[in-house]
Structures are given as C-alpha cells and as structure tokens.
Amino acid sequence: MKKPNKHEKETEEKFALPLKNVYLLIAGLVIIAIGFILMAGGGSNDPQVFTGETLFSFRRIVIAPILVCCGFVFEIIAIMRIKKEKGNERT
Numbered sequence: 001m002k003k004p005n006k007h008e009k010e011t012e013e014k015f016a017l018p019l020k021n022v023y024l025l026i027a028g029l030v031i032i033a034i035g036f037i038l039m040a041g042g043g044s045n046d047p048q049v050f051t052g053e054t055l056f057s058f059r060r061i062v063i064a065p066i067l068v069c070c071g072f073v074f075e076i077i078a079i080m081r082i083k084k085e086k087g088n089e090r091t
Contacts, residue, residue, distance in 0.1 A: 017079070024078030028071050035067035 017025070042055040 018083065020083070021078050021081055024081065025075060028075040028078055031074055032068055032071035035064045035071055038064035038067065 015022070039060050042051075042057070042060060044051050044054075
C-alpha cells in the first residue's frame with residue numbers, strides 16, 4: 001500500500017477558496033439579504049384600500065433591486081478573485 005506524502009495531504013485538506021474569498025462571499029450574501037428585506041412589506045391591513053405610495057416607494061422600486069444586483073456582482077467577484085502571489089495554485 002502506498003503512503004500519501006505530505007504534499008498530497010495538504011492538497012486534500014485545502015478548501016477550494018481562500019478564507020478571504022469566503023468572507024467576501026458571506027458579505028455578498030448579507031448584501032443580497034438586505035436588498036430583499038428592503039423589498040419586503042408595503043401591504044395593507046384593509047384589502048379594500050390600495051396604498052400605492054407605500055407599495056411603489058423609491059426604496060422598494062429602485063434602491064432594493066440595485067442592492068440585490070450589486071450583491072450578485074459582488075458574489076461573482078468574490079468567487080473569481082485571485083490573489084497574486086508566488087506558488088498560488090489557481091493561477
């Protein structure tokens with residue numbers, strides 16, 4: 001039976017993304033969640049009353065979707081980001 005050498009053990013235990021990229025992914029998820037939270041609400045207690053001002057507010061129509069889109073772009077950047085250093089396996 002072949003013994004695994006030190007280099008093989010290191011490559012098996014490494015995570016696919018560096019720790020900084022994982023933190024950026026978590027930050028992107030938080031940005032997306034904040035955008036969806038800002039989009040929520042705007043309902044009325046009385047179904048006979050239509051409150052267009054609260055339903056179609058600037059926050060829900062403009063700010064929240066921009067925040068969600070920025071969060072998704074941030075996620076892509078967090079995944080694709082490569083730190084330029086000697087010995088980097090992803091280059």
